[in-house]
Amino acid sequence: MKCTVMARFLIVLGIFGFIFQVHCSNQYDNHTLVRLHPTLPVHLNAVKTFQDPSLEVSVLKESRGVNDTLDLLVPPNKLGFVHDYAKSNGLTLEEKQRNYGRTLEDESQRLPRRRVLRSFNIFGYNSFGAIQGYLEELAHKFPNLVQLQELGKSFEGRTMKLVKISSQPEAGNPVIFVDAGIHSREWVAPAMATYLISRLATDSDSMQIGGILDGVDWYILPVVNPDGYEYSRSSANKRLWRKTRSKTTNSRCYGVDGNRNYGFKWAVSGVSNDPCHAETFAGNKAFSEPETRMVSSVMLDNKQRIKLYVSLHSYGQYLVYPWGYTGDYLPKQWKKLDNMGKAVSVAVQRAGGKPFKVMSAGKWYPAAGGSDDFAYGAAGIPYSYTMELTEGYEFTFPESLLSKTLPQVYEGFKEFGKRIKKEFGR
Ligand code: 0X9
Numbered sequence: 001m002k003c004t005v006m007a008r009f010l011i012v013l014g015i016f017g018f019i020f021q022v023h024c025s026n027q028y029d030n031h032t033l034v035r036l037h038p039t040l041p042v043h044l045n046a047v048k049t050f051q052d053p054s055l056e057v058s059v060l061k062e063s064r065g066v067n068d069t070l071d072l073l074v075p076p077n078k079l080g081f082v083h084d085y086a087k088s089n090g091l092t093l094e095e096k097q098r099n100y101g102r103t104l105e106d107e108s109q110r111l112p113r114r115r116v117l118r119s120f121n122i123f124g125y126n127s128f129g130a131i132q133g134y135l136e137e138l139a140h141k142f143p144n145l146v147q148l149q150e151l152g153k154s155f156e157g158r159t160m161k162l163v164k165i166s167s168q169p170e171a172g173n174p175v176i177f178v179d180a181g182i183h184s185r186e187w188v189a190p191a192m193a194t195y196l197i198s199r200l201a202t203d204s205d206s207m208q209i210g211g212i213l214d215g216v217d218w219y220i221l222p223v224v225n226p227d228g229y230e231y232s233r234s235s236a237n238k239r240l241w242r243k244t245r246s247k248t249t250n251s252r253c254y255g256v257d258g259n260r261n262y263g264f265k266w267a268v269s270g271v272s273n274d275p276c277h278a279e280t281f282a283g284n285k286a287f288s289e290p291e292t293r294m295v296s297s298v299m300l301d302n303k304q305r306i307k308l309y310v311s312l313h314s315y316g317q318y319l320v321y322p323w324g325y326t327g328d329y330l331p332k333q334w335k336k337l338d339n340m341g342k343a344v345s346v347a348v349q350r351a352g353g354k355p356f357k358v359m360s361a362g363k364w365y366p367a368a369g370g371s372d373d374f375a376y377g378a379a380g381i382p383y384s385y386t387m388e389l390t391e392g393y394e395f396t397f398p399e400s401l402l403s404k405t406l407p408q409v410y411e412g413f414k415e416f417g418k419r420i421k422k423e424f425g426r
């Protein structure tokens with residue numbers, strides 16, 4: 001059944017006094033979530049070079065290597081093509097979910113409070129407005145600890161605020177800069193960044209000697225792409241939107257992949273030049289997007305003090321470091337990046353979480369114009385990572401699991417903090 005305005009109205013009112021299940025159709029109805037398993041090294045080429053010339057199959061996640069799946073969202077008319085591809089390359093094919101549209105609808109119906117602007121739940125997927133409200137509240141409550149710096153406006157005019165948390169703002173401590181949500185459908189990333197803010201600001205032992213704020217300052221931008229985030233929250237049809245919501249006059253299509261838009265080795269690999277490409281359009285030029293310009297200004301304005309940059313994404317449980325634009329070689333200091341990444345993974349595992357796959361981004365798959373490469377290569381920030389949170393639920397990580405997962409990942413951030421203090425503390 002089409003989800004008419006009337007049907008939505010009836011759902012909202014619950015007019016007959018019982019739960020009225022209406023399933024709406026959307027563009028992902030009858031799409032199948034397919035996982036291709038490379039089980040031997042000879043399969044790697046096939047998963048790494050998979051392409052649907054018609055661009056109808058979406059790649060949800062690339063494969064890192066043997067036993068790491070390539071995840072695809074396949075429309076009904078392309079299932080045969082994908083089965084043939086798997087068969088001819090010896091790949092094991094797993095059909096995970098027959099009607100992916102239904103999964104998205106179910107998710108949106110489970111979360112009625114998503115649509116309520118101001119209500120805030122630290123273990124929930126909050127609206128941009130509710131997150132902003134929470135940040136204002138913290139800054140108001142703890143003025144000596146939490147400061148908000150206005151950075152500017154998103155394409156659609158949303159005000160972006162950098163959260164600065166410091167127990168000694170005049171001390172010139174090393175800074176850890178964390179951002180999240182450049183990809184709008186990756187909801188768990190802003191949820192983690194907001195949780196991090198909350199723990200830093202409200203844990204009574206944060207400020208103690210040896211606490212997470214002792215000798216290190218934290219700058220956090222929890223929603224880098226608020227326009228895309230709100231768009232992906234607006235309906236099941238839009239749930240998988242990844243890009244910004246900008247519009248250039250010479251195209252009928254919207255949005256740029258923010259993580260292909262940074263001005264370091266811009267567009268040399270892993271991008272699309274087509275503004276209508278659903279996923280990886282790099283923009284008409286580097287830094288075409290106000291949102292990426294704002295993040296780069298934070299990095300450049302504070303480049304002497306920022307010692308670690310972490311960009312939160314989902315999914316796959318990876319912790320990757322530069323270079324992202326190439327898999328052919330690594331930065332000179334790659335061992336330090338690798339060691340810190342592995343220590344963070346161990347800390348998360350110790351807290352009961354899943355370990356991260358730690359490696360260079362370009363060895364996973366080369367893609368240029370990422371914020372991690374810009375931080376490392378252009379701003380000279382000595383530690384830079386992209387953290388891909390969660391595994392097993394694609395972009396729809398259940399809200400009910402946030403209360404378990406976010407505290408586990410927080411232990412990884414404590415480890416980051418400890419190591420930055422040890423190496424750069426004054
Ligand atoms: O492709 C991306 O932008 C990131 N993965 S995601 O599934 N969240 O889209 C990985 C980025 C890794 N870094 C670079 N390639 N620079």
Ligand code: ZN
Binds near residue numbers: 183186259313314
């Ligand atoms: Zn992402």
